[in-house]
Amino acid sequence: MSSDTPNRDEDVTGPVLNVHASAIAIGGLGILVRGPARSGKSALCLSALRRGASLDLPSFLVADDRVLLEAADGQVTLRAHPGLRGMIEISGVGILREATIPSTSLALVAELCPEEEIDRYPEIRETLVAGASVRLVRLPRRQSAFCADILVSLALCPDPPG
Numbered sequence: 001m002s003s004d005t006p007n008r009d010e011d012v013t014g015p016v017l018n019v020h021a022s023a024i025a026i027g028g029l030g031i032l033v034r035g036p037a038r039s040g041k042s043a044l045c046l047s048a049l050r051r052g053a054s055l056d057l058p059s060f061l062v063a064d065d066r067v068l069l070e071a072a073d074g075q076v077t078l079r080a081h082p083g084l085r086g087m088i089e090i091s092g093v094g095i096l097r098e099a100t101i102p103s104t105s106l107a108l109v110a111e112l113c114p115e116e117e118i119d120r121y122p123e124i125r126e127t128l129v130a131g132a133s134v135r136l137v138r139l140p141r142r143q144s145a146f147c148a149d150i151l152v153s154l155a156l157c158p159d160p161p162g
Helices: 039-056 145-154
Strands: 006-009 017-018 022-026 028-036 059-063 066-072 075-080 087-090 095-096 105-111 126-128 132-140
Touching: 022 039, 022 105, 022 145, 028 039, 039 059, 039 066, 039 087, 039 105, 059 066, 059 075, 059 105, 066 145, 075 132, 095 105, 105 126, 105 145, 132 145
Parallel strands: 028 105, 105 132
Antiparallel strands: 006 017, 017 066, 022 028, 022 059, 066 075, 075 105, 087 095, 126 132
């Protein structure tokens, strides 16, 4: 649907960054899931939404495939592209409707990468997103069940150890 390269878009309330990613809110924790095409972003989001809801955490899709990022006052707000709001694409199934919220504040970036690139005991990492520093976790591609457990665990206890 969109490229992996961020670009400028003007179809919300002003200039925003349009990125190829997915976004969810679990227990109030705004999570941006990024990775290359077919790395399991949508599957991870769907799994995390189901796990969060099973624990009675408020769990909502924000955006799938295209996420609009808007920075203001050191915070980044995540939104869906208006034409894609409430929709999530599941490989082998198609487009599904999902409970959604209009926006959430970004608190965590989950980056899907090859398993061999993940440190066993990583230091706490941060990444710049739209000029704001945000906590980063690197998770293995295409392991949605395991990674969903991690995201829900972080939503239950968002302050990292150390």
